[in-house]
Amino acid sequence: MEKERADLILNMGPQHPSTHGVLRLVLELKGEKIVGADSIIGYVHRGVEKLAENRKYMQILPVFDRVDYVSANTNELGFVLAVEKLLGIEDKVPRRAQFLRVIMAELTRISSHLIWLGTHALELGAMSVFLYAFREREKVLDLFEEIAGGRLHTGYMRIGGVAADATEKFLEELNEFLELFPLKLDEYEDLLSENRIWLSRTKGVGIIDKETAINWGITGPTLRAAGCDYDVRKYYPYCVYGEIDFKVPVYHNGDVYDRYKVRMDEMRESVKIIKECLSKMPQGPVQIEDTTVILPPKEEVYNTMVGLIQHFELVIHGLTPPKGEVYAAVEGPRGELGYYIVSDGTNKPYRLRIRPPSLINISILPELLKGHYVADVISIIGSLDPLMGEVDR
Amino acid sequence: MNLLKKAAFTDLLKGMKITLKTMFKPTVTVHYPFEKVPPRKRFRGIHALKLNPDGSYRCEACYLCAEMCPSNVIDMEMTEGENGEKELVDFTVDLTRCLFCGLCVEACPRDAIVMTDIYEFSQYDIKKLVLHKEDLLELGRYYQKWERERER
Ligand code: SF4
Ligand code: SF4
Numbered sequence: 287m288e289k290e291r292a293d294l295i296l297n298m299g300p301q302h303p304s305t306h307g308v309l310r311l312v313l314e315l316k317g318e319k320i321v322g323a324d325s326i327i328g329y330v331h332r333g334v335e336k337l338a339e340n341r342k343y344m345q346i347l348p349v350f351d352r353v354d355y356v357s358a359n360t361n362e363l364g365f366v367l368a369v370e371k372l373l374g375i376e377d378k379v380p381r382r383a384q385f386l387r388v389i390m391a392e393l394t395r396i397s398s399h400l401i402w403l404g405t406h407a408l409e410l411g412a413m414s415v416f417l418y419a420f421r422e423r424e425k426v427l428d429l430f431e432e433i434a435g436g437r438l439h440t441g442y443m444r445i446g447g448v449a450a451d452a453t454e455k456f457l458e459e460l461n462e463f464l465e466l467f468p469l470k471l472d473e474y475e476d477l478l479s480e481n482r483i484w485l486s487r488t489k490g491v492g493i494i495d496k497e498t499a500i501n502w503g504i505t506g507p508t509l510r511a512a513g514c515d516y517d518v519r520k521y522y523p524y525c526v527y528g529e530i531d532f533k534v535p536v537y538h539n540g541d542v543y544d545r546y547k548v549r550m551d552e553m554r555e556s557v558k559i560i561k562e563c564l565s566k567m568p569q570g571p572v573q574i575e576d577t578t579v580i581l582p583p584k585e586e587v588y589n590t591m592v593g594l595i596q597h598f599e600l601v602i603h604g605l606t607p608p609k610g611e612v613y614a615a616v617e618g619p620r621g622e623l624g625y626y627i628v629s630d631g632t633n634k635p636y637r638l639r640i641r642p643p644s645l646i647n648i649s650i651l652p653e654l655l656k657g658h659y660v661a662d663v664i665s666i667i668g669s670l671d672p673l674m675g676e677v678d679r
Numbered sequence: 680m681n682l683l684k685k686a687a688f689t690d691l692l693k694g695m696k697i698t699l700k701t702m703f704k705p706t707v708t709v710h711y712p713f714e715k716v717p718p719r720k721r722f723r724g725i726h727a728l729k730l731n732p733d734g735s736y737r738c739e740a741c742y743l744c745a746e747m748c749p750s751n752v753i754d755m756e757m758t759e760g761e762n763g764e765k766e767l768v769d770f771t772v773d774l775t776r777c778l779f780c781g782l783c784v785e786a787c788p789r790d791a792i793v794m795t796d797i798y799e800f801s802q803y804d805i806k807k808l809v810l811h812k813e814d815l816l817e818l819g820r821y822y823q824k825w826e827r828e829r830e831r
Contacts, residue, residue: 345749348780435721480690601743601786
């Protein structure tokens with residue numbers, strides 16, 4: 287087939303405000319129609335995988351906070367699960383820690399989807415949704431600050447548990463938030479779901495059908511909007527997702543509107559998951575009792591010789607998993623976030639590879655954009671929710 | 680959407696109602712440099728070195744924090760003191776590369792290095808962002824006062 291000739295080549299980005307970071311698109315236009323597109327990435331490449339190879343397992347965590355900088359907890363969780371699998375201690379992690387991990391992961395999903403909702407609506411012209419979404423996100427960040435000490439880069443997960451137990455205030459504020467948030471979600475939906483401008487900008491735009499989505503390896507809300515119910519939480523349950531009753535929202539049109547619907551429903555499901563976790567969460571320790579994996583409690587370090595020696599050992603030598611290769615994945619807000627670690631039996635990973643959902647999801651862009659108008663580009667990019675920090679790593 | 684609904688603008692009015700309602704609610708914006716939200720208890724601000732009650736250094740120059748730090752920002756210098764013990768000469772924390780992850784605090788076996796609640800430390804001169812022993816001890820005095828107040 288002969289390629290249609292372009293009249294104009296338009297460079298969009300990398301500083302375009304609605305490319306969610308530094309994505310650069312080269313669009314070939316015929317009038318207002320796109321006949322060809324090319325995406326250029328790599329502007330925020332920081333070499334995270336290489337950085338990880340030069341650090342001890344414990345030191346890698348804060349680096350992975352910065353891979354996908356709006357959903358730090360799920361990033362950490364994936365890595366922590368991979369290392370635990372390598373060490374063979376997945377089952378020994380205390381149950382309270384598992385529940386806390388799930389709570390944090392779901393809060394992260396909410397905060398990430400809220401950013402997406404706010405910015406996506408802003409790009410399509412709905413200013414107030416942006417302000418409302420960020421108002422609620424602030425509450426989630428306050429919760430993170432209360433439990434972990436950091437707002438964006440929480441640093442809460444640890445190999446073999448979590449950094450600290452939940453405070454009373456955290457649980458109190460979390461309950462308050464869970465009561466309030468579904469009402470706010472209704473508000474957003476009232477503003478957008480039936481709005482004629484929103485509908486005409488999103489319905490029937492950027493359709494990805496089920497087969498294409500599977501062939502391109504797309505995961506997350508984008509895949510579920512196309513009618514496939516793949517969700518790592520259901521198919522390969524980790525932590526305590528296996529015991530929790532939740533639905534995976536699936537829609538069938540695969541357009542921008544359905545991706546919006548999937549994310550809204552996911553936030554509602556997240557609220558339910560957190561509520562169930564809170565009701566089932568047992569009391570008890572939040573860290574594994576194995577000082578070759580996690581630092582001993584501070585009282586032991588300050589007061590006993592054994593504790594002090596173990597503490598020194600672990601800080602200086604780090605933890606040393608056996609030789610082997612593992613892959614562990616979590617359902618991040620953007621899709622399947624996987625970690626593949628090759629260990630050579632030393633205290634640093636020999637090779638570490640991240641499967642970034644954003645990169646794989648936006649790889650379909652050049653195909654998807656063909657035949658659309660320039661104005662739809664923004665709506666399509668936004669609906670795939672790429673995060674450039676994760677795309678380039 | 681049927682035609683009648685479309686002509687009556689119900690979809691837009693529904694949105695307008697929410698905007699109108701929100702307009703009369705109290706504002707949630709914090710006007711930052713004039714108003715500040717106090718950081719939470721576990722907040723990780725810039726570092727400080729604590730002192731013992733008798734005024735001696737708590738830090739024993741054991742290098743654990745430097746060993747633990749993922750971006751190698753801590754460095755220290757020490758010498759042999761009068762009674763043969765290690766004594767700290769200088770202790771530097773390079774805030775320009777610090778991740779504020781708190782691993783150094785976790786690694787310290789003497790509760791010497793801590794993180795304060797200070798988050799406003801921008802400087803015009805990059806050299807001022809490298810904290811030395813004196814700055815850290817000064818911050819430590821601030822931290823210990825704050826800690827005592829917090830516990831009361
Ligand atoms: S907070 Fe993290 S990066 Fe900063 S000095 Fe401590 S260990 Fe290093
Ligand atoms: S770990 Fe604590 S005692 Fe050791 S050098 Fe660092 S601050 Fe000093």
